Amino acid sequence: MIYNKITSGILSSIKLIVGDDAVITSHTDLEKYSHDETEDLHYYPEVVVKPKTPQEIAALMRLCNENLIPVTPRGAGTGLSGGALAVMGGLLISMERFNKVLGIDEQNLQATVEPGVVTEEFMNQVAAKGLLYPVDPASKGSCFIGGNVSHGSGGPRVVKYGTIREYILNLEVVLPSGDIIWTGANTLKYASGYNLTQLMIGAEGTLGIITKIVVKLIPGPTHDALLLASFSTNENACSAVSAIFRAGIVPSALEFMERRGVEWVKEHDGIAFDLKDEIEAFLLIEVDGTNQDVIFADCEKINEVLEEFDCKDVLFADTSAQKEELWRMRRTMAVSVKSNSIYKEEDTVVPRASLPQLIKGIKEIGNKYGFESICYGHAGDGNVHTNIIKGLMSDDDWNNKLKDGIREIFELTVSLGGTISGEHGIGMVQKDYMSIKFAEVHFEIWRGIKKVFDKNGILNPGKIF
Amino acid sequence: MIYNKITSGILSSIKLIVGDDAVITSHTDLEKYSHDETEDLHYYPEVVVKPKTPQEIAALMRLCNENLIPVTPRGAGTGLSGGALAVMGGLLISMERFNKVLGIDEQNLQATVEPGVVTEEFMNQVAAKGLLYPVDPASKGSCFIGGNVSHGSGGPRVVKYGTIREYILNLEVVLPSGDIIWTGANTLKYASGYNLTQLMIGAEGTLGIITKIVVKLIPGPTHDALLLASFSTNENACSAVSAIFRAGIVPSALEFMERRGVEWVKEHDGIAFDLKDEIEAFLLIEVDGTNQDVIFADCEKINEVLEEFDCKDVLFADTSAQKEELWRMRRTMAVSVKSNSIYKEEDTVVPRASLPQLIKGIKEIGNKYGFESICYGHAGDGNVHTNIIKGLMSDDDWNNKLKDGIREIFELTVSLGGTISGEHGIGMVQKDYMSIKFAEVHFEIWRGIKKVFDKNGILNPGKIF
Known part of the structure; x- marks a missing residue:
């Protein structure tokens, strides 16, 4: 595919659509949009825009389609696969102004939210009403929920509460053609034709740009417990994992950490933690629910399982401060590694x-x-x-x-x-490894689907396949 | 699309692929395959085959593609939208010989199952190992799990345990081209390109024929309680529903039944049940978990909510026989209505x-x-x-x-x-109503996707759109 550059004429059209104040063209200001959290990669878009409405995005899509300009949608830029990088240049659409929670419907336990809302802010607003949106990637304090949807993001609590696919009911999407559609309905069950909502989840912004998200909420747990179990071998720690489920427990988090990661978190974040010489690996195990006794009983059972795998020590977090500290250890691991x-x-x-x-x-x-x-x-x-x-x-x-x-x-x-x-x-970084898993027939199908949505291939080119 | 008829030459080729004993051509024997549970519809296929392997299906697909013969895949024929009807004639592929549970992996809490396994048989095999596959349509005693996947089927327990989409990890599918692919991976999380597993779920056999299903299992609940609440108006019963969730309870089933349905079940099934004159509607409410005290506490809370909606009576099922009787009332309602x-x-x-x-x-x-x-x-x-x-x-x-x-x-x-x-x-019965909900752009996308998989439109034609 041969793309065109953004000419001064096209730039004028862009400015007419979104207004001068929503357009960035200076190299200095573009820097922020040239990278995400993936390694040390830099790709400068020619122009960045910060639209405020789906209609503006629709007009931008039509303009770029007519002129064969690549369009890269971008959330908070916290991605780890280069999905938000403008690898072909062109126009980068930052969703940062789509930053409103449009409504929390307590009757239906649903919320409608714009894609540029920070995941944790959304979770907090929902929690204030006693409800839970459980999909919390490690970057929840800075990532956007739109990016989470586009990447099929997870987090620790998927293990109990299910993947993001279970929580996204409906999406408003601007297609490369400029059409604005709702992909499905605001219903918990949906068997009405090919499921476009599910197709958009994990499509990494290559099929359309998400402008509204309808989310399923659930009643939140009222109690939890957190354990840190230490093992002298990685193998024992990993083997204990599936044994916990076989004992009939579904923890709300079951995280593995290698010693070296904990060492670096200690250094980087100054977390006070007594790291014994013999320890090679840890499991951070959370159990939640609505009844403290049941949670304690689950912890007992987990303890029994851990003993079978030669667990050296179990630290039970007594206070919420202790819980926060243990979670901080896990959540800052990526940053600590990066800084080292x-x-x-x-x-x-x-x-x-x-x-x-x-x-x-x-x-x-x-x-x-x-x-x-x-x-x-x-x-x-x-x-x-x-x-x-x-x-x-x-x-x-x-x-x-x-x-x-x-x-x-x-x-x-x-x-x-x-x-x-x-x-x-997959973004651009894992793309080269896709052929290990997938045959040519998969690629043909993906390319075919891509073409149905985006016949000129303008949207987020160079990603996935 | 103009399709061809199955000539005697093509019939010979079909017999060569699957063997004579797997081919049905007599009008009498075809009758069984001419209808499902949808109203009073009859469409006779020209030929029915009962293949045993994905390779046989692949060969049939190639043959039918070359000769433009319509192919309709069929599970147990319990569908309610006409999805398994050979509305254009041609070849009907019955999946009844794909009837094996290939393995239950207790280490990973996964199972691999063929599509022609009866859903309840699968659930029972899984339950025997203390595990749960919670997707149980009313027809679970006769429907096939492959049909459930193809229709995105649900059942009472979706409300707590999530939709079938959360439990289907990976599918082996024969495409209309004759290619046999696995759509994804046997992993709980998956962010590796457009999700073909999710696309196949609910595609009603129009994109490919499912030949193996990898299912996620979870530890099963050990206790449950069942309540039948009676109301003098439909409105009160329905209004209580969302109030129960708002009180922080997620029941494992929350079923509504109108009086007239219960009357007909009484007549048809001879269920002994004292139906008071003032009662117009019922809620059947199940709560499950691993702790009896928590379940009782939940029932107490539910009772309090029900009182707010002028609930006339709450029957608490004391024995498992009583539970079965109440569930039978709900599950046989479709059959009772039909017989009346x-x-x-x-x-x-x-x-x-x-x-x-x-x-x-x-x-x-x-x-x-x-x-x-x-x-x-x-x-x-x-x-x-x-x-x-x-x-x-x-x-x-x-x-x-x-x-x-x-x-x-x-x-x-x-x-x-x-x-x-x-x-x-949607099948063929709800097809005419799709334009109420969806715009032309949706239809264009669906047709486009269909064409990617099935360029000649041979697979299950006349369905969905």
Whole structure:
């Protein structure tokens, strides 16, 4: 596909649509929009706009379609796969002004929210009414809910409450043609033709730009308990994970953390934590519900399971301050790793009982290619973020040889029944590994679907496939 | 689209693929495959085959594609929208020989199952291992799980446990081209390109034929309680529904039944039940979990809510025999209605707080067009099955005038934020009403997607749109 550049004439048209104050063209101001949280990548769009209405976006889409200008939609730029990067230049549409919670419907336990609302702000507004929206990625304090939808984002509580797919009922979307549609209905059940809502979730902004989101809410839990269990081997920690479910417990979070990650969080965040020499891995386990006794009984059962896997120590968080501290340890791990070293993050996911083999295999691949890795994440879902640390690796090895190592990690992941991304999306960074998992017929179908929505291929080009 | 007939030459090729014993051509034997549970419709396929492997289906698809023969996949034929009817003739592929549970993976809480397994048989096998697959349509004793997936089927427990979309992890599918693919991965999280698993769910067998299903399982509840609440008005019963959720309770079932439905069940099934004159509607409410005290406490809270809505009586099922009897009342309602009168069933769904307006409006439309209706179903999801009774209506009114009445019901449903089907699918029966809810751009997208999978339009033609 050959795209055109944004000429001064097109720029004038853009300004007519959104107003001068919503247009950014200076290199300095574009910098902020040239990267996300993915490694060290920079791609400058030619122009950034900050529209306020679906109609403005529709007009921009028509203009760019007529002139074959690439359009990249962008949420908060917290993505980890480069999905919001304008890799072909062109127009970047920042959704930051779509920042209102339009309504919380307490009769129906639904909310309508714009895509540029920060996830945690939305969760807090909902919680103030005693309700729960449980999809909370680690970046919840800064990411936008629209980005979460577009990437099929998860978080710790998916393990109990289900994926984001279960909470998104309906979407208002601007299509590349400029048409504005609602994808479905504001109903809990929906069996009315191909499900376009589900197709948009995880489409990484390549099929349309989401402008309103109707979300299902549920009554929130009133009590919870948090345990930190320590193990002398990764394998014991990972093996305990599926045993907890087999004991009939569905925790509201079941997170795995490697020792090295905890060490770096201690350094970076100054979290006071007594890290014993023998400990190699941790499980952070949360149980929630509406009855304290049941939660205690669940904790007892979990304790029994942990003992079977040679758990060295269980720390029970007594106060909400302690709980916050333990959660902070887990949530800041990505930032701590980043501040310590150049790194790459791969979002590996396998059936949960295969976690021990996955982690073991990743370490072996690291030994072969000479890199250290730190694994942590949503063990209850079999979803572990594999952070590859540059450390002492040469630039040449890092930029070239490492690709083969990452390929081996994904080959292992796929051989264990897993896939290329659990919740970060494919974007541009994981794109090269898709052929490990998928055959040409998948690519043909995806390209076909893309073409149905976006015949000129203007929307978020260079992503997924 | 112009289709060809199955010639004797093509029939020979079909027999070569599946073997003579798997082919049905006699009119008498075809009768069974000419209808489903939808009204009084009959469409005879030219030939029925009962393949045993995905490879046989792939060969049939290639043959039919080359010769432009329509192919209709069929589960147990329990559908309520005509999705399994060979409306264009051609080849009907019965999935009845795909009847094996291939494995229950207790490590990962997953199962792999063929589409022709009866849903309840699968649930029982899973329950024997202390696990739960919660998607149980009223027809669970006879329907196939493959049909459930294809129609996005629900059932009473969706209200607590989520839709079938949350439980289907991966599908093996034979495409119209003859390619056999897995749509995704056996993982709980998946953010790896357009989600073809979700696209297949609810596609009513128009994009591919499902040959294997990977299902997520969860630890089952150990206790439950069942209440039957009686109300003197439909409105009070319906209004209580959303109040129960607002009180912080998520029941494992919350079913609405109109008096007339209960009367007919009493007659048809001889269920002993004291039906007081003043009662117009019932709610059947189930709560489940792992702790009896919590369940009792929830029942207490529910009782308090019910009192606010002038509930006349609450029957608490003391024994499992009583529970079974109450559930039988609800589950046999469709059959009882059918045995009493010619009827049509519309699968209306709205946001749950709009149920009172929906039921009231349906009665008003009935008065206008001269039909009686019996409404019952999954009130907790806002999903009510509206049974329109022929009763004394003339054949002419039934066959002609009634269409306008049904149209008004769907116009009302859509005006309340609802859609054309919650869990039965569109098939051929609801197709005419889709334009009430959807604009031309939706149809264009659906047709486009269909074409990506099935360029010659051979697979299940005449359905959805």
